[in-house]
Amino acid sequence: MKLMGTEGELAGVLGHEIGHVVARHAAEHLAKAQLTEGLTGAAVLVTYDPDDPSSQRTAAVAALIGNLINMKFSRDDELEADRLGVRFTSEAGYDPRAMISMMETLAQASKGQRPLEFFSTHPNPDFKPAK
Numbered sequence: 001m002k003l004m005g006t007e008g009e010l011a012g013v014l015g016h017e018i019g020h021v022v023a024r025h026a027a028e029h030l031a032k033a034q035l036t037e038g039l040t041g042a043a044v045l046v047t048y049d050p051d052d053p054s055s056q057r058t059a060a061v062a063a064l065i066g067n068l069i070n071m072k073f074s075r076d077d078e079l080e081a082d083r084l085g086v087r088f089t090s091e092a093g094y095d096p097r098a099m100i101s102m103m104e105t106l107a108q109a110s111k112g113q114r115p116l117e118f119f120s121t122h123p124n125p126d127f128k129p130a131k
């Protein structure tokens with residue numbers, strides 16, 4: 001919130017996140033997470049040998065891969081959340097173009113340091129305003 005220059009930019013972020021909720025991405029995500037958890041659990045059981053301490057590392061890698069798979073919404077989910085976010089932002093009386101300056105602000109803040117958490121799950125769509 002400290003990075004947001006205007007109320008409209010904050011509305012853009014919230015609109016995008018509400019878009020994920022309205023489009024039920026989390027529910028789809030959770031279903032996928034449970035499937036991955038089941039598969040990862042099976043991989044851990046298969047690779048872990050109590051008599052071999054090094055097998056614990058293989059099991060840990062299997063768990064890590066499971067987490068990585070679940071880290072992001074899909075690009076389609078992000079595009080849908082962006083579309084809904086633009087709609088909600090404008091319906092709430094804000095200029096939806098604030099989402100563009102919000103993305104620019106976040107991109108600027110991510111330079112030269114570790115990427116902001118938002119960008120690890122929400123890559124900058126790099127959209128340009130239509131003429």
Ligand SMILES: [Zn+2]
Pocket residue numbers: 016017020073077078081121122
């Ligand atoms: Zn998103």
